[in-house]
Amino acid sequence: MAGVKLFGCWYSPFSRRVEMALKLKGVEYEYIEEDLSNKSPLLLKYNPIYKKVPVLLHNDKPIAESSVIIEYIDETWEGPSILPKDPYERAMARFWVKFIDEKCAVAMWKACSSSGEEGEKAKEEAAQLLKFLEEELKDKKFFGGDNIGLVDISANFIGYWFGIVQELKGLELLTKEKYPNFCEWVDEYINNNFVKENLPLKDKMIEIFKALA
Template sequence: MEGGVEVFGFWPSPFSLRVELALKLKGIQYQYVEEDVLNQKSDLLVKYNPIYKKVPVLVHHGKPISESLVILEYIEETWKHSPILPQDCHEKALARFWAAYIDGKVVSALGKVCGSKGEVIEEAVEEAKEALEPLEKELKSNKFFGGEKIGFLDIVGILIAFWIPASEEALGIEMLTAHKFPNLIQWIEELANDNVVKELIPKKDDLVTHMKTVLGKN
């Protein structure tokens, strides 16, 4: 797709889905390239992302950009219509802060849950809940983190909305309870009912099966 937009992704990856969601919300046409990151990465992926050799990679006019948060910023700056970041400087900074929090604290906690066994997993689940609590408070009773429409932080938080529930089922655990996280649960329902999100999100059963396979739970 010379001169256009390509997205190199992996269907179970919430990070590559972030990129697709941002492009879809802005109405940007792109070509999606599925990568078999678990078995055989393509030569193109390694060429475009030689440092990390992982998805997602966005290629625009032949120039590659990697790392999902960096790509989201690039998309926002390149196609300024239908902004996903707040226009107020302070609110924009807060969105970036919470995005970094999700990719740091929450992703790390979720990784620990998925990598734990036996009694240790209970401690990891509690740690994950603690990591989610500030986001529950930040969301308050808003429809989305971005207000009335999906924004930057909602896109970044997509892994919380759909990958945590799939992890719960795959591992037989409970993290996002309605009693403890009513705002996040309502937010997940709002996301799940969005037409653009519905078009992109993998089926939960497929995600659960994939996670069980990767975690050796099958």
């Protein structure tokens, strides 16, 4: 445990991604909670470029950015594979993670935080992007097939965090009528025993979202 430390924040979906990856692999680690409004000197030292969580410290060597960290974890420790073994499937998993992070999550967060014409435009964009994920999940239990993998872990913001925000905001963007495949994945994902144990409590998330708002 002394050789593995994780700087994170309990309500960050990106931190939770990395914690899930470590636990899937059975890696013991020391968790260091960061106050994002008053970042520690160590966090700024280990991630001077982005200055954000998560940061994994392994044998005093820092790795930043959640998707990069997860790939490092998958390649470093034995245990269940997080990324597919097949080169093409690995490439596609990376593609969907990039799509989720750079397109979907951005548009969905904007749809929640914007109003008026800008908000409507963001909702339309998010709705179009969700259609791609809906199609990708056709005839699948998880993005990784029968088992939770990289894309599932990376989609946790949409699967859990966004659902809470949508409920608080009274939005009807992600619904079973519009996205039956995706909503079925959400149910499978958040009710999976392993995932359930590693998600922040809903009541606490509601408190933090209200405080941030």
